[in-house]
Each structure stands twice: as C-alpha cells, then as structure tokens.
Amino acid sequence: xxxxxxxxxxxxxxxxxxxxxxxxxxxxxxxxxxxxxxxxxxxxxxxxxxxxxxxxxxxxxxxxxxxxxxxxxxxxxxxxxxxxxxxxxxxxxxxxxxxxxxxxxxxxxxxxxxxxxxxxxxxxxxxxxxxxxxxxxxxxxxxxxxxxxxxxxxxxxxxxxxxxxxxxxxxxxxxxxxxxxxxxxxxxxxxxxxxxxxxxxxxx
Numbered sequence: 001x002x003x004x005x006x007x008x009x010x011x012x013x014x015x016x017x018x019x020x021x022x023x024x025x026x027x028x029x030x031x032x033x034x035x036x037x038x039x040x041x042x043x044x045x046x047x048x049x050x051x052x053x054x055x056x057x058x059x060x061x062x063x064x065x066x067x068x069x070x071x072x073x074x075x076x077x078x079x080x081x082x083x084x085x086x087x088x089x090x091x092x093x094x095x096x097x098x099x100x101x102x103x104x105x106x107x108x109x110x111x112x113x114x115x116x117x118x119x120x121x122x123x124x125x126x127x128x129x130x131x132x133x134x135x136x137x138x139x140x141x142x143x144x145x146x147x148x149x150x151x152x153x154x155x156x157x158x159x160x161x162x163x164x165x166x167x168x169x170x171x172x173x174x175x176x177x178x179x180x181x182x183x184x185x186x187x188x189x190x191x192x193x194x195x196x197x198x199x200x201x202x203x204x
Contacts, residue, residue: 003027008082010073012066013089022050026087028076030069036091037062039098061100062091063169067176071183078187088180092169099168106171111163114148114156116141118163 003009003025010028011021014035021029030053033045039062042055048069066088077084111118123138141147151159177197184190 001025002085006082008077008080008084010070010077010084011087011089012069012073013062013087014091014094015089020047020050022047028073030073031066031089032062032091036094036096038096039063039091061172063172063176066090067180070180074183074187090173090176092173093166097162097165097169099165100172103168103172104165105168107164107167110167111160114151115145115159115163116148 008028009026011026011031012029013031015021015029015031015033016035017033020033021031028049030048031046032043033047034043037043037045040060042060042062046053046055070086070088074084074086077086119141126132127135148156181190181195184193
C-alpha cells in the first residue's frame with residue numbers, strides 16, 4: 001500500500017514466509033527467510049533484494065547486520081526525496097540464545113539471585129517510577145515455573161546463564177536502535193518519524 005502511495009519501502013531481518021518481502025511491495029530487503037538462525041553464521045536463506053546473499057565467514061552478527069543494511073537503505077531512500085517506510089524484524093531475542101561476548105559479560109552476575117528476586121525488584125522499580133500512574137497488582141509466578149529456591153545448583157546455573165544471555169541480546173537491540181535513531185537525528189528526520197516498537201516471543 002505504501003509503495004503504491006509513493007513511499008520508498010525497505011525491510012531488514014527475519015521474514016519466515018515462502019515468498020520474499022520483495023514479492024510483497026518492499027523495494028529493498030536484507031535478511032533471512034528462516035524463522036530463526038545462528039546469529040554468527042546465519043544460514044542459506046539470506047537474501048539481498050531478492051538475490052541469494054552469502055553470510056561472511058567472520059565479523060558477522062545478525063542484530064548489527066540488520067541495522068547496517070537499514071542505514072544503507074535509508075541513505076538510498078533519502079536520495080529519492082520520497083517519504084520512506086522501514087521495517088526491521090530482529091532475529092533477537094529469539095532462540096538460539098547467542099549474545100556477543102562483550103554483551104554477555106556485561107550482565108554476568110546480574111541474575112545470580114534468581115528470577116523471583118529479580119521480578120520483585122522490577123515491580124518495586126516500576127512503582128518507584130510511577131510507570132502505570134497508580135499501584136497495580138502484579139500476577140504471581142506462573143504455576144509451572146518453579147520457585148528459584150527450589151532449584152538445584154546446576155539448574156540455577158543454567159537458568160542464570162540463559163537470563164544473562166537474553167539480557168545481552170536485548171542490550172544489543174537497544175544499542176543498534178540507538179545507532180538508527182542517531183542517524184535519523186543527524187539527517188534531521190527524527191521529529192518527522194513515527195517509530196513503533198513491538199515484540200512477539202518474549203523470553204525464550
């Protein structure tokens with residue numbers, strides 16, 4: 001619809017359908033057609049504007065690559081003087097949980113006290129910030145999730161690693177979104193851009 005209305009339309013990231021975004025009105029596309037992939041090595045479904053794209057052997061990470069190509073597409077869009085639409089579908093934080101090393105290490109030790117304590121601390125922070133404008137009753141832990149203090153040490157270590165990994169992956173999304181916003185600001189487009197941020201999978 002937007003392409004027909006004169007917009008320059010771009011997408012990067014996960015597609016997970018048989019046909020490609022370029023079959024549905026996107027004029028530029030970089031990403032993978034699979035539902036999830038290895039963050040460092042990708043897979044055989046990567047495409048660039050409808051053509052097969054080979055993932056580099058090193059220095060590749062999907063979250064960063066999505067914004068790298070988004071910025072390239074934006075530069076091209078600005079040259080057309082058209083209004084533009086950009087859709088980024090990050091692989092993160094979908095499984096497999098594969099953060100960059102520096103992002104993982106940033107959160108090491110943060111989740112050692114376990115999910116019950118972290119949950120309560122987050123609720124208190126939300127109340128302190130007045131996030132909801134009033135005090136709200138938060139739900140109790142879901143029945144099929146065991147209390148942290150009921151887990152053995154091996155299971156605690158495993159879950160702590162998973163929470164640390166997903167935190168690192170989300171931190172990287174924040175950083176890459178920051179890079180995108182900085183580019184919009186530099187181009188004088190930020191105040192004329194609507195940004196919608198949505199998520200589906202939650203914590204894998």
